[in-house]
Amino acid sequence: MNEDQRPIVIVGGGHAAVQLCAALAAEGQGKRVHLVCDETHLPYQRPPLSKAFLKSADEALQTHRTETWFGDAGITVHRADAALRIDRDAHTVHLRSGATLPYARLVLATGAHARTLPGLHDAQGRALDNVAVLRSADDALRLRALLASAQRLTVLGGGFIGLEIAATARALGKAVTVLEAAPRLLLRSVSPELAAHVLQTHCAAGIDVRLGVAVGGLYVEGTRLRAITVDGAEEPVDLLVLGIGASPETALAAAAGLSCADGIVVDACMRTSDPDVLAMGDCARFPEYGSGRPLRLESVQNANDQARTAAATLLGREEPYRALPWFWSEQGSMRLQMAGLMPADGTRHRRPGATPAAFSLLHYVGTRLVCVESVNSPLDHMAAKKLLEAGTSPDPALACDPATPLTAHL
Ligand SMILES: Cc1cc2nc3c(=O)[nH]c(=O)nc-3n(C[C@H](O)[C@H](O)[C@H](O)COP(=O)(O)OP(=O)(O)OC[C@H]3O[C@@H](n4cnc5c(N)ncnc54)[C@H](O)[C@@H]3O)c2cc1C
Numbered sequence: 390m391n392e393d394q395r396p397i398v399i400v401g402g403g404h405a406a407v408q409l410c411a412a413l414a415a416e417g418q419g420k421r422v423h424l425v426c427d428e429t430h431l432p433y434q435r436p437p438l439s440k441a442f443l444k445s446a447d448e449a450l451q452t453h454r455t456e457t458w459f460g461d462a463g464i465t466v467h468r469a470d471a472a473l474r475i476d477r478d479a480h481t482v483h484l485r486s487g488a489t490l491p492y493a494r495l496v497l498a499t500g501a502h503a504r505t506l507p508g509l510h511d512a513q514g515r516a517l518d519n520v521a522v523l524r525s526a527d528d529a530l531r532l533r534a535l536l537a538s539a540q541r542l543t544v545l546g547g548g549f550i551g552l553e554i555a556a557t558a559r560a561l562g563k564a565v566t567v568l569e570a571a572p573r574l575l576l577r578s579v580s581p582e583l584a585a586h587v588l589q590t591h592c593a594a595g596i597d598v599r600l601g602v603a604v605g606g607l608y609v610e611g612t613r614l615r616a617i618t619v620d621g622a623e624e625p626v627d628l629l630v631l632g633i634g635a636s637p638e639t640a641l642a643a644a645a646g647l648s649c650a651d652g653i654v655v656d657a658c659m660r661t662s663d664p665d666v667l668a669m670g671d672c673a674r675f676p677e678y679g680s681g682r683p684l685r686l687e688s689v690q691n692a693n694d695q696a697r698t699a700a701a702t703l704l705g706r707e708e709p710y711r712a713l714p715w716f717w718s719e720q721g722s723m724r725l726q727m728a729g730l731m732p733a734d735g736t737r738h739r740r741p742g743a744t745p746a747a748f749s750l751l752h753y754v755g756t757r758l759v760c761v762e763s764v765n766s767p768l769d770h771m772a773a774k775k776l777l778e779a780g781t782s783p784d785p786a787l788a789c790d791p792a793t794p795l796t797a798h799l
Pocket residue numbers: 400401402403404405406425426427428435436437438439470471472473498499500501523524525550638641669670671672686687688689690692715716717718719
């Protein structure tokens with residue numbers, strides 16, 4: 390087989406993997422591609438799992454592509470099969486099914502897994518009957534069924550996924566408590582002003598949000614979690630969801646001797662410490678464009694854009710990753726949209742919207758616009774992305790005049 394025609398093996402069936410399949414198929418390279426995914430479902434959109442999908446049993450999974458699309462593109466899909474071991478010397482991947490796939494280039498798009506806590510599993514490693522995490526479609530199917538029969542939901546963790554689940558459960562009429570150890574919500578990802586608005590909105594919707602709490606003892610009875618201690622007081626548990634973050638799925642890469650540091654370490658072209666192996670998406674730690682600071686992002690934007698960079702690298706083009714980070718989250722009545730990354734130090738300016746429930750926060754470092762957080766202001770978000778991509782920094786006073794659309798400053 391001609392070296393250029395040898396297979397490209399992609400491990401993972403999430404957003405990054407499917408985007409890479411699409412980019413390679415668009416360049417007529419589909420027949421070279423083997424996609425290995427350990428889930429039984431065809432690759433699907435993950436964001437709805439904590440939103441519409443959780444709300445109603447009528448909601449179906451939103452698959453990225455049909456079986457026919459993969460077939461027409463010539464892509465071989467190994468569904469419900471896992472990559473267990475990489476032999477870098479032999480350029481092969483060993484699958485759980487017993488198959489061995491040779492590769493010219495291997496791409497790891499293994500994503501991340503939800504963190505859990507010791508003591509919440511039975512002897513066989515299964516989660517307790519009334520304890521759930523949310524990462525995969527199977528997790529969402531299980532949580533949806535558990536929610537249907539629960540009266541009260543306790544969410545551990547005030548991050549994006551925990552808050553989305555809390556808002557969804559509240560909309561279903563459940564009594565919801567959110568327990569967060571930090572002094573505010575969304576500590577790592579949004580500004581204090583936005584976090585305060587999110588807190589106020591959830592409280593107004595009837596969610597009991599408790600900040601700065603210490604969760605201690607776990608009281609298990611048989612296969613159920615009966616109670617937990619919160620700040621020393623015992624509280625009964627009906628249903629507990631862990632929203633305490635995700636860890637990158639690096640075991641396969643680490644066992645193959647690839648450099649890992651809270652993520653598979655890649656260069657700006659998504660190459661790992663072995664140039665024949667690439668990594669991208671939630672599992673990859675990459676150098677931030679400009680600063681070179683090592684970053685790992687968990688977002689659809691990052692997965693999709695890194696897949697485009699990986700496709701270029703595989704096809705012999707050097708197109709270093711420099712996409713603007715952006716993110717969204719839907720929590721009850723709030724649509725939050727972020728463009729750029731929150732600076733550690735900076736000044737913040739508020740751009741009012743049509744109602745108190747709609748506004749944007751513009752973050753500057755010196756005179757440079759670096760990040761815009763928008764609440765129920767999609768037009769501001771779209772304009773902010775363009776401003777940030779163009780490196781345009783309007784004067785804050787002018788940019789915050791609600792009478793002038795942000796796009797006017799482009
Ligand atoms: C509930 C939820 C809601 C979210 N909401 C938003 C949102 O609103 N906005 C946003 O921007 N982002 C959101 N995200 C984050 C976003 O979904 C992720 O950033 C994105 O899915 C990352 O894509 P990925 O391809 O890197 O990894 P993933 O989508 O996690 O895909 C990785 C895949 O690889 C498979 N895999 C792992 N190891 C192996 C192996 N050894 N062999 C075979 N297969 C393997 C996994 O089973 C999985 O299917 C959400 C995530 C979750 C879980």
